[in-house]
Amino acid sequence: MKLIGVDIGGTFTDLILADVAQQQSWIHKVPTTVEDPSVGMIQGIQTLCQMAQADYAEIAHVLHGTTIATNTLLTHDGARTGMVTTEGYRDIVHIGRHQRPHHYSIMQDIPWQTRPLVKRRDRKTVPERLDPKGEVLTPLDEEAAKTAILELKAAGVESIAICFLNSYFDAKHEDRVAAIAQELYPEAFITTSASIFPQFREFERFTTACINAFVGPKVKRYIHNLSRSLAEQSVQADLHIMRSNGGVATAEVAGEQPVTLLLSGLAAGVLGGAAAGKDHRDRLITFDMGGTSTDIGIVTEQGFAEATARDTWIAGYPVMVPMIDIHTIGAGGGSIAYVDEGGAFRVGPCSAGAEPGPVCYAKGGTEVTVTDANVVLNRLDPEYFLGGEMDIYPDRAFAAVQALADQMGLDLYETAAGILTIVNNNMANAIRSRTIQKGQDPRQFSLVAQGGAGPLHAAEIALSLGIPEVIIPRYPGITSAMGLLTTDLKHDLIQNEFILSTSPHLEKLNADLQTLETQVTGQLRSDGFSDEEMTLQRFADCRYVGQGYELRSQIPSGTISEAALQGVWQQFHDLHTAEYGHAFPENPVELVTLRVTGTGPMPKLSGLPILAEGTVEDAWLKTAVTYFRMDGKLERYDTDFYERDRLPAGGQLEGPAVIFQKDSTILLLPQSLATVEPNGNLLIQLTQNSLSDRRLAMEAAV
The missing domain is CATH 3.40.50 (Rossmann fold)
Structure with a gap:
């Protein structure tokens, strides 16, 4: 059985083809065709099948993350x-x-x-x-x-x-x-x-x-045209669309409930990051930096965080459907650097996108971007960019950044480093808003860097937050596409249920839960799942009497007794303490909404990727000069460049280093250590010395 995951972003379309039986995978990345995103998707699928020597008839499922609803x-x-x-x-x-x-x-x-x-x-x-x-x-x-x-x-x-x-x-x-x-x-x-x-x-x-x-x-x-285009290519696979709740839906359901797709691709990124970092790590910050924006998600021992009613706003409108708690800011590889009307140096949120793109793409872009700054600092190399399949022109980036430097009276390299400092600070502040401001200590998390640009910026961001380690998935640039291959089909049903803790109506509560479960199992049966395959979870949205918003407690399976309901109330008190720092256990609680989530398992890619044999030296490409701000000063460093596909399991690299792969570029800072884990991840450990150096650099920048 073969699966294809496709995530369409604002700049690139990421694809992965997985052979479940052979535990092999192939990846591909193409520029997004903005006018009709399905065109680039079909072209990418054609190329993937050629790479894998796979017949279209062998593809069982196409799982798709889309931004069409969001952009609309x-x-x-x-x-x-x-x-x-x-x-x-x-x-x-x-x-x-x-x-x-x-x-x-x-x-x-x-x-x-x-x-x-x-x-x-x-x-x-x-x-x-x-x-x-x-x-x-x-x-x-x-x-x-x-x-x-x-x-x-x-x-x-x-x-x-x-x-x-x-x-x-x-x-x-x-x-x-x-x-x-x-x-x-x-x-x-x-x-x-x-x-x-x-x-x-x-x-x-x-x-x-x-x-x-x-x-x-x-x-x-869009879904109809995509289904037709797949059929015209003799791809008879089932098409499933990623939903904001972290599950997929059939094309028919997605077409009728498109509001559930508003965080489609973003949710896949969180799932992909969680899957990549799950080995021995329960607390993760997923950091997905693409060409246009950066998406941040939080994963704890309880799984990924779900947005509460007060947080579910998109484009300024309230959106009351289940969705993963994801924070997005306008910071990406295409973010534009400029001097505003007040003379302040800024980066983003406007982006050059895929068209015209950064100046170094030579597609008509004239404004300096984060990508151009990385080129100037020699963190991106024209010989290895996108696996050598896409040309970039460093001379154009140098000229554009120099013009911006002249405007501000700064040095060329200081200007490029300043662009990265600003965009990194913006992204670090976004992570603070999802951790520190919600009672979580980022130093107790690992940072999972994904997206085409994430691994290039993750180490510096982790240092500024005191995060001790960074995890780079095997294919960071297509983690969202990989996340699609880790998900299941999911249905959520809700019902109002006003029950007070002082006078619970257990008979009605159990009857209503049974009704919801019957409806969910009916939907899953219509999707082709047997009762044995289904998993049901039950939740209660609770609040203190007089409050305006709720917190979500889990309801145990089976018939609910008074003792079980007391456990739901206690769970709510604990959640309130975790969220707000206090609780009122003597106050009455009201249950206002029942929720039942039904899950049907989808085929998945599992197992370890095939890693190279040999030594780290076999992966060495060259040594070149790059620039890093250490001890508050921007300095030149002789930096080793490596090819990730040739790094063996257990291999270790000391920074500074730059590691190239087809879908992304990884930056190791001086005094950091990277280890290739057996599952294919690259684990970057940041030393206390590098943490101290970063704080000095931050103070100097201020």
Whole structure:
């Protein structure tokens, strides 16, 4: 059986083909075709199959991480969307919660008002009303619903979100209007809020449904066209799409629920990093630096962190679907260095991307980028860049950085080093925001460096944070693609459940859990999994009475007794202490949401990669001068260059060194030690001397 994982980023498309039976893999990397990302993907699959001498018919599964939904929302380039809602609630998605992103700014940019997903003229209301318990107060006016749908059709909307008050208790009115819409306007993409997020908080629920409708047509067309392109190449494999929750979905489910794909590729990166660093290490920071952005995830003994309701915002909109907690900043190899209007030296968040790219690509780029700075400091070599398959032009990078240096009155190499210092500090601060600011000590973690640019910057970032070791996966530049081959198919279902710790209703709780489990197992059966293959997990979103947001406790399997429920309450108190530093065990707790997650196992690549035999000296390429800031001063170092594919298991290298491989470049700082582990990882250990030197360098830079 052969599997293909494909992650499409803003700059490059990363691919891996794995032969599960033979435990072999082949990797490939191509520039992303921005106009139609599937073009580059198909070309990459063709090349991969040629490399592996594999027939298309041998491919069983294609697993895909995509940014199509994310980019559609970020660029606000979605479908013209209509909305049908309860009479009197037309402006819920505009009013929101009167939140101000910047409390003291007179120039507020409130996305749901300045860039509405559904314009007011396309928001229609109909008489209907359920009370907070799901009882009908006002029957649905079906004639008014038909009129609303026909008006939206005449207006030219492509997608319709149906959002009724209190539909999370009973979706019968939403379902009926959806049926009317399918009858009167079958071409439209239809979304009901209860099918996407059946929970209270109508602003967040309505907005999430509108996002699904807004990005839906574009995502559905993309998946359809991709499936057709694969079929035209005689690839009959099952297509699965990565979701934000860390699992994959069938192409059909992904096409109907595209809002669950907003962190598709990012989630795969966290999974890939976690898989790469799992041997003997339970606490990991995944650091995925690509050409456009950097994604940071946290993995602990309990697994990867899941975003809480208060953190699930993308492009300024609340997104209430399960997702891994990932922090993204605009820092990558293509980040542009410039002097702003106030004379400050800055790097990012704007990026040169794949087109025109850094100046050294000679594709029309004129602005200095992080990649150009690495070229000037001789950390990237034109002979070995992307395995020698892509040309870069150092003379162009030198000229561009020199022009920027002249503008600031600085030395060429100081300017290049300054670019890296700024971008590294930006990324280190992002890691602090996910660790120190959440009560975690980064010094107790290992940093997993991934992405095409991650291994080039990871050691300096780790030093600034006091992290003692850096793990470089075997294929860091395609870790997200590899992460796709470590995941399973996953479904999440939720239901509101208001239960107080002082008066629990165990009979109703157990009945509702059973209902959710039955629904999840039914979905997994339809995906082709047997009951023996399935894994179910149960969770409760809890809070103290009077609080506005919840923390998630795990519910044990089986029938819930009073003792088991007491364990859920105690787990909540412990989580509250870990998150906020205190708890109120004497206060009543309310359980507001039940969750059941069902998992079906997918085929995976496991086992050790085939490593080279021989000695470290066999991997040596040359010695050249590179530049490092040590003891607060930028100095020249004679640096050994190596080829990673020829490094043997157990081999050790002392820094400074540069290690090349097809998908990335690895930098070893002076006074650091790298060891090739049996699983193919490269473990970089940072000494106390190098930590001290880095602190001096940071102080000198300030």
